[in-house]
Amino acid sequence: MNAAGRFARYLSTNRLKMTRTRRAILEEILAIRGHFTADDLLAHFRRRGRDVAPATLYRTLARLVEAGLVHRIDMAKGQARYEPMFGRHHHDHMICVSCGKIIEFENRTIERIQADVCRRKRFTLVEHTHQLRGHCAQCSQNGTPAARPRGAS
Amino acid sequence: MNAAGRFARYLSTNRLKMTRTRRAILEEILAIRGHFTADDLLAHFRRRGRDVAPATLYRTLARLVEAGLVHRIDMAKGQARYEPMFGRHHHDHMICVSCGKIIEFENRTIERIQADVCRRKRFTLVEHTHQLRGHCAQCSQNGTPAARPRGAS
DNA sequence: GCCACAATTGAGAATGATTATCAATTTTGC
């Protein structure tokens, strides 16, 4: 089933409604196909004349996350990123602290060990976050200034 | 060298000052020996009559993190947790979403694979976050209500 | 040990992403 269909099913299962606004938001996300912030989406809509209230967008993103169609990447600070998860499986992220680029990675061994760790501690895993922060290939190459000691100019 | 000594060295290296307030905060943290929030510390101080301004506490915590004496655990929402890192090495966390308990875990294989992944993508790792969220042994046992579908009572 | 000067403190305001409120509007099962 396609994304719109899955969202529709999720909504009806939960006695929620498929509205024009929700459809528009899902379409916009499918068109982006990448990582984005709530503000990115709001800007897209504004550019196209269609105006969506921030509250509505946040509410819809929450529903999409619940439906498993979108994944939310909580950043240490600043806005959260979102990414469509339609037709994709789980992966984790490397985040460039210089340019903000997000690189995805996926490792079955890590996932397996993680599950083992939980089993050993009798911990029932619900979700996890695995973020590597550092400098991407381009930024390290271009001599991105490293964290400067205090007092240095 | 002990924690106070290391902090003093960090401060002087960076042209910062060892003040009475900073000493008090470090002592309080060493006394706690566990995970805590900024508010936990503020409450401790208030209880003892010594009042520390939130701004000051946050500033000092930031210095302690920079000095490598304290680690900050960014939560998806709500206050950040901190933990003393004096005389300990790196570990990651399992966080119980029912009771808030934080369980530490440590796995060399995961760390090694992580480093490999970075090498392959030419990514210069600065720091990482690896959090497993779910239900701890006690909470799963006590029949903690699972995430309830919408509309259910 | 004192002094000048830079760093620190505290009080309070500001920030900023996200969430809550609520009246007006839209969907939908029947």
Next chain:
DNA sequence: GCAAAATTGATAATCATTCTCAATTGTGGC
């Protein structure tokens, strides 16, 4: 097509954390 329930948008609220700035406190050099 209707009534009931959900949604929307405008706006206010939240809340952890950071900023501002005047008053205070450490410290290196003498």
